[in-house]
Amino acid sequence: MLTAQPFNRVLMLRHCLFLLFATATFAADEFPLVPAQECHPRKGLPNFFAKANTPGAEIKIGYLGGSITAQTGWRPKTLAYFQQTYPKAKFSEINAAIGGTGSDLGVFRVKQDVLDHKPDLMFVEFAVNDGGASPEQIFRCMEGIVRQTWKALPECDICFVYTVTEALVPAMLEGKFQRSASAMEKIADHYGIPTIHMGMEVAKLAKEGKLVWKAKLPKTDEEKKALEGKFVFAPDSVHPHVETGHELYLAAIVRSQEPIKAASKTPGPHVLGAPFIATNYEQAKLLPISAATLSKGFTLLDPKSDDFGKRWANRMTTLHKGSQAGDTITFNFKGTRCSIYDIIGPDCGQVIVTLDDQPAKIVPRFDAHCTYHRLSALVIGSDLEDKVHSVMIEIDAKQPDKAVILAKNSNKIDKPERFDGTAFYPGAILLVGELVP
Known part of the structure; x- marks a missing residue:
């Protein structure tokens, strides 16, 4: 079984705050929202159902998503459901969920984290983490995921699944999908991909006044009585309780199986036609x-001998560390987007980034939530002209004012030695294009 790094509660709360801000900054009429419907079967999952009914078949299900997928919730629940429903086949999972990340990272890591393990079916869950992304960016990333998948594994079926939060539910209370899901529907329509909105029942309960978005699960009779029969969804209005909210998500997938199965005709390879958007990230x-x-000055954190390197080995196979001022990373690429997949944390500092002949910019690899280490991405450039670009990243001698930065999230420096440092942990280059000499 392939697993992701355990998601962190602090990271989840950080993302909740981001969503509350991001969704508030976009007007509902900026993008046409589609009518809410729990399941759009489209062309179904023909290869999956054919193989699931084959005695002795080994079926791998990939789960590409954020922290809601990383939870011990709908992911393992659906895996168990498929095993019980098709007992003659053997099911295993590819857990490619990383908390606090959206399709803009998923499109770069889908090959390494999912496709290289040859899934038969892939669920893609980014509707919540893409809540603040522009529709065009969602088009680029989601279509990039689809086209990469069917180019590498034409018989792998794909299903988009959508989740909901209190911040994203207003549109659903009016009978519409939230903006991110509405954008994803355009890609699903174009490719005949089935979609399931796992939050329809959640929205229904909320509209009826029968849902408590944020609360602990009641344990005593007194606590249960105080809820007046209402359904407790999550401890934070985003990440469902395994015992309640994730059960609603599971039920939505179970209900959707019959219509999706009915729409699944002759199995065979998926054929890629013209793209929905020419600037999609198929080349990510x-x-x-x-x-x-x-x-x-940079050293490889070999997972065979380095504990920190071993911790991230399932996501970064060539994780390096640099910490001395003046240490540099340089490369050239031809393409339109470039980032560095790295780790940020207490001992990290800041880097000086120079792209082409543009003025150098200082980019901290430390933020208000850096009381622990987590995966991140250092954006070098996006929407660039498709030509050759040069990149230099240099470790700055100065440290950012970590106490001031942490205070923005009510965090403090507990042990000064933990936060002292100018470390930079690059693991990979995320590129839409090609490296050139």
């Missing part, structure tokens, strides 16, 4: 940071 790729030129 994750390249080892060792493909760049690293100065001597």
Whole structure:
């Protein structure tokens, strides 16, 4: 079984705050919202159902998503459901969920984290984490995921699944999908991909006044009585309780199986036609940071001998560490988007980024939530002209004012030695394009 790094509660709360801000900054009429419907079967999952009914078949299900998928919730619940429903087949999962990340990272890591393990079915869950993304960005990323998948594994079926939060539910209370899901529906329509909105029942209960978005699960009779029979969804209005909210998500998938199965006709390879959007990220790729030129100060954190490197080995196979001022990473690429897949945390500092002949910019690898280490991405450039670009990243001698930064999220420096440092942990290059000499 392939697993992701355990998602962190602090990271989840951070993302909740981001969503509350992001969704508040976009007007509902900026993008046409589609009517809410729990299941759009479209062309179904023909290859999956054919194989599931084959005695002795080994079926891998990939789960590409954020922290809601990383939870011990709808993901393992659906895996168990499929095993019980099709007992003659053997099911296993590819857990490619990373908390606090959206399709803009998923499109770069889908090959390494999912496709290289050859799934038969892939669920894609990014509607919540893409809540603040523009529709065009969602088009690029979601279509990139689809086209990469069917180019590499034409017989792998795909299903988009959508989740909901208190911040994203207003549109659903009016009978519409939230904006992110509405954008994803355009890609699903174009490719005949089935979609399931797992939050329809959640929205229904909320509209009826029967839902408590944020509360602990009641344990005593007194606590249950105080709820007056209402359904408790989540401890934070986003990440469902395994015992309640995730059961609603499971039920939505179970209800959707018959209509999706009915729509599944002749199994066979999925054929890629013209793209929905020409600027989609079909060419997105994750390249080892060792493909760049690293100065001597950078060292490989070999997972065979380094505990920190081992911790991230299932996501970064060539994780390096640099910490000395003046250490550099340089490379050239031809393409339109570039980022560095890295880890940020208490001991990290800041880097000086130079793209082409543009003025250098200082980018901290430390934020208000850096009381622990987590995966992140350092954006070098996006929406660039498709030509050759040069990149230099240099570790700055100065540290950001970590106490001031932490205070923005009511965090404090507990042990000064933990936060002292100018470390930079690059693991890969995220690129829409190609590296060039």
